[in-house]
Amino acid sequence: MDLIDRYMNAVAQALPESRRDEITRELRANxxxxxEAISEEQGRAPTDAEISAVLVALGHPQKVAGSFLTxxxxxSPELFPLYKRALHYxxxxxxxxxxxxxxxxxxxxGNLAIWNFVHEIIGKALIMFASVxxxxxxxxxxxxxxxxxxxxxxxSPEKLPPVTRGWQRISACEQSVDFTTDLFFxxxxxxxxxxxxxxxxxxxxxFTEPVQQWIPILSAIIIASLIVGLWKxxxxxxxxxxxxxxxxxxxxxxxxxxxVSRLKPIVVDTSTTQEHVEALRxxxxxxxxxxxxxGIWLVFMAGWSMYRAWQLSR
Amino acid sequence: MSDEQFEKLRQELRRGILVLAVLGSLRKPHYxxxxxxxxxxxxxxxxxxxxxxxxRRLADQGLLTSEWQQxxxxxxxxxxxxxxxxxxxxxxxxxxxxxxxxxxxxLEAGNGPD
Numbered sequence: 282m283d284l285i286d287r288y289m290n291a292v293a294q295a296l297p298e299s300r301r302d303e304i305t306r307e308l309r310a311n312x313x314x315x316x317e318a319i320s321e322e323q324g325r326a327p328t329d330a331e332i333s334a335v336l337v338a339l340g341h342p343q344k345v346a347g348s349f350l351t352x353x354x355x356x357s358p359e360l361f362p363l364y365k366r367a368l369h370y371x372x373x374x375x376x377x378x379x380x381x382x383x384x385x386x387x388x389x390x391g392n393l394a395i396w397n398f399v400h401e402i403i404g405k406a407l408i409m410f411a412s413v414x415x416x417x418x419x420x421x422x423x424x425x426x427x428x429x430x431x432x433x434x435x436x437s438p439e440k441l442p443p444v445t446r447g448w449q450r451i452s453a454c455e456q457s458v459d460f461t462t463d464l465f466f467x468x469x470x471x472x473x474x475x476x477x478x479x480x481x482x483x484x485x486x487x488f489t490e491p492v493q494q495w496i497p498i499l500s501a502i503i504i505a506s507l508i509v510g511l512w513k514x515x516x517x518x519x520x521x522x523x524x525x526x527x528x529x530x531x532x533x534x535x536x537x538x539x540x541v542s543r544l545k546p547i548v549v550d551t552s553t554t555q556e557h558v559e560a561l562r563x564x565x566x567x568x569x570x571x572x573x574x575x576g577i578w579l580v581f582m583a584g585w586s587m588y589r590a591w592q593l594s595r
Numbered sequence: 596m597s598d599e600q601f602e603k604l605r606q607e608l609r610r611g612i613l614v615l616a617v618l619g620s621l622r623k624p625h626y627x628x629x630x631x632x633x634x635x636x637x638x639x640x641x642x643x644x645x646x647x648x649x650x651r652r653l654a655d656q657g658l659l660t661s662e663w664q665q666x667x668x669x670x671x672x673x674x675x676x677x678x679x680x681x682x683x684x685x686x687x688x689x690x691x692x693x694x695x696x697x698x699x700x701x702l703e704a705g706n707g708p709d
Contacts, residue, residue: 304651307627307672311647314628314671340644348648 284332285312291342296349304349312339355414357421363432364417370514371409373457379405380465385476387486442518448589451517460510467503470496485552486561491544495537502533521590528586535579542572613641615691617649618676618684621659626671650674658683 293305315335319327327335339345356364379401386394423429444450470488473481488496509526519527541547546565550558620633627647634641653659658680662673676684 306670307651308647310669310671311627311643313669314626315643318628318632338643345644348644349651 284329284336285309288312288336288339288342292346295343295346300349304346308345312336354421356417360417360421360432364413367413367417368410369453369457371413372406373461373514375402375405375409376457376461377464380461381468384465384469384472385480442516443520444518446593449519449593451513451519453517456510456513456517460507460514463503463506463510467500467507470500470503485550486548487551489544489546489549492541492547495541499534499537502530502537506530506534519589519593521594524586524590524593528583528590531579531583531586535576535583538572538579539576542569542576545569547572612691613639613645613649614653615684615687616641617646617653618658618680618687621674621676621680622684624673624675626673630674653680 289305289309292308293301296304312335316327316332319331319335340348379398382401383394383398386392386397420429442449468475472484476484509523509530513523546561547568548561548565550561616634616639617630620630625633627643627650630650631641631643631646634646650659654661654674658677659674660677661675663670664673
């Protein structure tokens with residue numbers, strides 16, 4: 282009996298309190314029935330080894346408990362694609378938040394705290410993962426068994442994306458990076474609008490006057506790119522019209538970037554101590570070269586989008 | 596095909612049929628062990644780890660009624676088809692027979708001349 286008690290305790294431990302007594306009571310009755318059959322067959326009370334063999338045949342206590350709780354899963358197979366998408370959007374959000382923090386820190390101190398950035402991303406990503414999984418656990422295991430809502434209710438074949446070529450699908454990763462980069466640069470260019478005035482006064486780095494003249498134009502183009510980016514995040518496929526808009530946006534961003542890359546310096550040290558002058562000299566070189574090649578890349582991408590639009594319209 | 600693949604497909608094939616077999620057996624009241632014995636006697640050997648949770652699940656769905664009874668000095672939970680379960684058994688039996696006919700035709704056609 283000791284073995285059965287130990288087994289039942291182990292099973293009970295893995296069961297929710299609300300169902301514990303009911304399931305263990307029944308399981309114990311079934312085990313005793315089986316032992317009784319062995320006893321009748323052998324003409325004597327079952328030995329400990331026979332009891333142990335019966336319990337082993339029944340299975341590990343946690344497995345047995347789990348088999349009574351089927352239907353309970355972290356995320357149901359039906360909701361899994363939605364769960365993956367939610368995690369994906371969550372990661373974008375985490376990346377954006379970490380980038381903003383990184384940007385504020387950089388503008389305040391002039392230090393590129395890469396490790397802090399990675400640390401922030403990991404910490405926030407874990408919180409996001411736990412939260413999203415928690416929500417989907419609740420949705421996958423509704424109280425009373427009746428689903429709270431059916432996310433796949435509203436659809437029709439006519440609303441499915443008109444994708445005929447593999448490349449028309451927009452990669453989730455690529456689109457996330459594009460969207461995040463756009464948002465980061467929009468916030469960086471317009472830091473004066475959102476950084477608290479107290480912190481603004483402490484900033485030790487600023488764009489030069491000629492660069493600042495480009496900010497409204499660049500911001501307007503980036504906002505347009507973000508709007509198109511939102512559309513792409515939701516629908517995630519290319520059409521001729523979106524390819525042409527993409528080409529126009531890339532071209533429109535490339536021109537100011539190429540022009541700004543020729544301006545020297547791009548950022549200046551505004552601190553009274555002028556302690557970052559040397560670092561900024563190198564920084565300006567790097568930013569200039571970086572902007573130039575980003576501009577060239579965007580020109581290439583604009584051409585590529587137009588080629589794809591031509592391909593698709595044939 | 597590997598043994599593992601065969602086992603997986605065999606379990607998938609059996610899963611739905613076991614429900615039908617259990618519902619059919621529970622037209623008369625049974626407790627867990629006696630139900631298993633009855634299924635075994637007709638050639639359906641169901642693992643206890645599968646059978647007992649399956650019976651509970653069917654009871655939770657309202658297809659079985661259950662009652663604790665004292666017998667031979669011990670308590671046992673007896674299960675029997677509920678009216679809802681009986682209706683479902685009838686529909687499932689018709690479906691099973693139809694499926695069995697169709698699949699048999701396909702399998703027999705596969706063995707015959709082209």
